[in-house]
Amino acid sequence: MEQVSFINMADGTKEDYEFLEELEKEFNKTLPDRLIESLEKLENSLSGYKVSRLEHSLQSATRAYRNDEDEEMIMAALLHDIGDDLAPYSHSEMAAAVLRPFVSEKTYWIIKHHGIFQMYYYAHHMGGDRNTRDMFKDHPYYQPSVDFCERYDQNCFDPDYDSLPLEFFKPIIQKFFLQEPKFQH
Numbered sequence: 001m002e003q004v005s006f007i008n009m010a011d012g013t014k015e016d017y018e019f020l021e022e023l024e025k026e027f028n029k030t031l032p033d034r035l036i037e038s039l040e041k042l043e044n045s046l047s048g049y050k051v052s053r054l055e056h057s058l059q060s061a062t063r064a065y066r067n068d069e070d071e072e073m074i075m076a077a078l079l080h081d082i083g084d085d086l087a088p089y090s091h092s093e094m095a096a097a098v099l100r101p102f103v104s105e106k107t108y109w110i111i112k113h114h115g116i117f118q119m120y121y122y123a124h125h126m127g128g129d130r131n132t133r134d135m136f137k138d139h140p141y142y143q144p145s146v147d148f149c150e151r152y153d154q155n156c157f158d159p160d161y162d163s164l165p166l167e168f169f170k171p172i173i174q175k176f177f178l179q180e181p182k183f184q185h
């Protein structure tokens with residue numbers, strides 16, 4: 001079989017879907033490569049900061065690494081702004097969706113909400129409420145989200161920080177995103 005038999009999914013057969021599943025499995029093996037490509041594209045993303053979005057991401061991951069965080073948190077830090085290009089109005093959710101099959105509920109939650117928690121550092125200058133995050137004050141992941149933004153996001157715009165290069169993180173990406181997904185739909 002080179003192609004499925006159907007035009008409408010409703011007419012697909014078991015063989016069709018088994019065939020597609022095999023192709024999808026193969027395709028998913030190159031997910032790490034595509035994530036690396038997306039990270040490289042962050043070199044030419046949002047401007048005006050003292051560092052590129054890629055450097056910001058590397059700084060975030062490097063700080064997590066040097067703080068002895070586990071691989072999951074290092075990968076979350078590295079990818080937390082990967083949605084900036086395609087989801088400028090909901091970048092946190094996009095990054096969280098990419099991470100979701102491979103990380104804990106806690107890490108997923110932190111990344112999904114980091115945009116709101118980051119507002120603490122700038123929203124008051126723009127007529128917004130810097131304490132918007134307080135809507136989650138009683139949530140078990142409130143403090144870990146505060147900590148993530150404090151340690152691995154708001155402080156990662158330093159052009160003089162000695163970030164580890166993307167090359168350093170590539171083997172971790174290659175391994176981490178080939179794990180069996182814990183979530184799928």
Ligand SMILES: [Fe+2]
Nearest residue numbers: 056080081153
């Ligand atoms: Fe960030």
